Amino acid sequence: xxxxxxxxxxxxxxxxxxxxxxxxxxxxxxxxxxxxxxxxxxxxxxxxxxxxxxxxxxxxxxxxxxxxxxxxxxxxxxxxxxxxxxxxxxxxxxxxxxxxxxxxxxxxxxxxxxxxxxxxxxxxxxxxxxxxxxxxxxxxxx
Amino acid sequence: xxxxxxxxxxxxxxxxxxxxxxxxxxxxxxxxxxxxxxxxxxxxxxxxxxxxxxxxxxxxxxxxxxxxxxxxxxxxxxxxxxxxxxxxxxxxxxxxxxxxxxxxxxxxxxxxxxxxxxxxxxxxxxxxxxxxxxxxxxxxxxxxxxxxxxxxxxxxxxxxxxxxxxxxxxxxxxxxxxxxxxxxxxxxxxxxxxxxxxxxxxxxxxxxxxxxxxxxxxxxxxxxxxxxxxxxxxxxxxxxxxxxxxxxxxxxxxxxxxxxxxxxxxxxxxxxxxxxxxxxxxxxxxxxxxxxxxxxxxxxxxxxxxxxxxxxxxxxxxxxxxxxxxxxxxxxxxxxxxxxxxxxxxxxxxxxxxxxxxxxxxxxxxxxxxxxxxxxxxxxxxxxxxxxxxxxxxxxxxxxxxxxxxxxxxxxxxxxxxxxxxxxxxxxxxxx
Numbered sequence: 001x002x003x004x005x006x007x008x009x010x011x012x013x014x015x016x017x018x019x020x021x022x023x024x025x026x027x028x029x030x031x032x033x034x035x036x037x038x039x040x041x042x043x044x045x046x047x048x049x050x051x052x053x054x055x056x057x058x059x060x061x062x063x064x065x066x067x068x069x070x071x072x073x074x075x076x077x078x079x080x081x082x083x084x085x086x087x088x089x090x091x092x093x094x095x096x097x098x099x100x101x102x103x104x105x106x107x108x109x110x111x112x113x114x115x116x117x118x119x120x121x122x123x124x125x126x127x128x129x130x131x132x133x134x135x136x137x138x139x140x141x142x
Numbered sequence: 143x144x145x146x147x148x149x150x151x152x153x154x155x156x157x158x159x160x161x162x163x164x165x166x167x168x169x170x171x172x173x174x175x176x177x178x179x180x181x182x183x184x185x186x187x188x189x190x191x192x193x194x195x196x197x198x199x200x201x202x203x204x205x206x207x208x209x210x211x212x213x214x215x216x217x218x219x220x221x222x223x224x225x226x227x228x229x230x231x232x233x234x235x236x237x238x239x240x241x242x243x244x245x246x247x248x249x250x251x252x253x254x255x256x257x258x259x260x261x262x263x264x265x266x267x268x269x270x271x272x273x274x275x276x277x278x279x280x281x282x283x284x285x286x287x288x289x290x291x292x293x294x295x296x297x298x299x300x301x302x303x304x305x306x307x308x309x310x311x312x313x314x315x316x317x318x319x320x321x322x323x324x325x326x327x328x329x330x331x332x333x334x335x336x337x338x339x340x341x342x343x344x345x346x347x348x349x350x351x352x353x354x355x356x357x358x359x360x361x362x363x364x365x366x367x368x369x370x371x372x373x374x375x376x377x378x379x380x381x382x383x384x385x386x387x388x389x390x391x392x393x394x395x396x397x398x399x400x401x402x403x404x405x406x407x408x409x410x411x412x413x414x415x416x417x418x419x420x421x422x423x424x425x426x427x428x429x430x431x432x433x434x435x436x437x438x439x440x441x442x443x444x445x446x447x448x449x450x451x452x453x454x455x456x457x458x459x460x461x462x463x464x465x466x467x468x469x470x471x472x473x474x475x476x477x478x479x480x481x482x483x484x485x486x487x488x489x490x491x492x493x494x495x496x497x498x499x500x501x502x503x504x505x506x507x508x509x510x511x512x513x514x515x516x517x518x519x520x521x522x523x524x525x526x527x528x529x530x531x532x533x534x535x536x537x538x539x540x541x542x543x544x545x546x547x548x549x550x551x552x553x554x555x556x557x558x559x560x561x562x563x564x565x566x567x568x569x570x571x572x573x574x
Contacts, residue, residue: 006524008517010554036526041517041552043524062556064522097525115524 001069001119002136003051007044008064019044026057031142032113034100047113049140069119072134074109082112088129094122145261149401150456157457161404162196164429169193172435175220178213179437199427200415204438210240210380219243221433231279232379242379243433251430255385255399256289262388263348263373265319267294272312274322276302281383282353286321289385305333312344320349323476324356324364328507331367341368350375352384353476355465374463380439381426387461395448395460402430405459407447410468418449423468424461442468470568472502474509477546481567484513487539499558504572512549513540516558
């Protein structure tokens with residue numbers, strides 16, 4: 001399972017810069033990120049090269065940070081690629097909390113990070129349906 | 143103009159005799175009828191007959207808000223419930239409120255105090271008193287009400303809220319005296335502006351404002367906007383409610399109605415009694431209260447006493463306008479808010495003791511309270527929904543416990559300033 005790092009950010013100038021600088025100085029590379037925001041605060045979600053170390057460093061730096069298990073699915077980078085996967089997930093009743101996509105360096109496929117209600121079940125389901133998802137090491141090493 | 147010239151202008155030596163006699167009676171009754179007082183006095187090694195002169199008061203143990211909470215609800219009452227004819231309760235506290243009771247005679251004393259206070263502001267039987275203090279468990283509404291009736295004034299029990307109607311009543315009924323919190327008076331002015339009502343077209347002459355701290359600047363603002371004389375009144379439910387002290391027409395300090403309430407000023411750190419003129423915490427001993435006698439009650443309000451004669455003729459000592467507290471209580475729209483209350487709510491909701499900060503602002507003329515809460519790892523979630531739910535839950539719990547509207551803002555860990563390791567709990571931007 002892929003570990004995502006989530007960080008609480010106040011809606012203030014310089015907060016995102018501060019997190020990314022902290023990671024950068026520690027030699028940690030960001031693979032993917034997304035921000036969910038409200039009028040008062042934001043939640044920064046990160047896929048990084050070394051999540052355990054990133055977690056420790058950010059915590060040390062005083063951020064409210066958590067580790068969450070997510071699934072990185074390889075989606076054909078063609079029209080309807082994501083839709084096909086979402087449809088089968090909906091049929092199977094796999095609830096998605098949120099997702100974000102990034103186009104990695106891997107040729108024809110895009111990567112979509114899913115946070116689902118029940119990750120174990122989702123992984124099993126993807127396996128049965130032949131939907132390819134990436135192992136954690138693969139994602140960190142992208 | 144006095145309500146009770148004999149008592150209000152009593153020569154000081156005579157007043158001191160009266161105070162001593164009443165003090166002895168009060169201490170005796172408290173010791174005899176209230177186990178909690180007896181235990182405290184026994185522990186301090188003092189008996190009622192040790193009180194032989196007024197200075198002996200300093201030997202008595204203090205009574206605090208915590209004592210009232212510990213005795214919840216009626217533990218400090220010195221009379222059987224069959225003698226209690228009224229119960230009031232203080233606004234917002236942690237869990238349990240503080241409860242106060244009155245006998246028939248206590249209510250009579252209270253209306254006498256309020257009659258004196260209203261007379262200080264020029265009220266007579268010809269006055270029309272619009273009482274916009276809240277009616278209910280809060281002592282403000284009923285306290286003023288009975289005092290005004292005692293005088294024979296016409297009372298409009300408009301209570302708080304519905305400001306347009308307040309203005310309409312003021313216009314149509316010709317209210318001459320307004321009683322409410324000072325911030326509400328300013329808010330009324332704004333509503334008058336919106337409604338196109340000119341204060342000069344009203345018959346309003348004076349306002350009696352209390353239940354929250356207000357400055358001389360605010361007094362000038364109210365006076366110039368509403369075109370009235372603004373008087374400060376002081377009181378607290380633990381002692382009796384409004385009518386413990388009141389400004390006379392000179393408005394240079396509030397006369398403490400000493401024949402019923404004996405004031406002292408102490409150093410809040412050491413408990414030592416300070417001489418007249420020195421600034422410290424106001425401590426009050428009730429001299430005639432039957433249901434709930436208070437021995438050396440620590441009000442936590444900071445002020446000083448002025449024993450010099452007042453040109454108005456009243457001989458009762460004057461206390462300065464209260465502008466500070468010896469604890470960090472804040473008063474928002476007449477409601478007492480302690481940071482400790484916020485703390486226990488947060489502890490309940492978040493399961494940890496988070497760092498927090500209360501920020502009070504006056505927006506327009508109404509006070510607003512924002513509570514900033516640091517997001518700890520324990521409560522943090524990667525889902526917006528969960529954090530918003532947390533925010534909502536904290537707000538709901540706080541509003542339930544405090545009795546005022548609250549805005550909750552989640553902030554980053556360590557973002558609330560700490561000085562010497564201890565977090566500052568309150569920022570009051572109301573320019574007191």
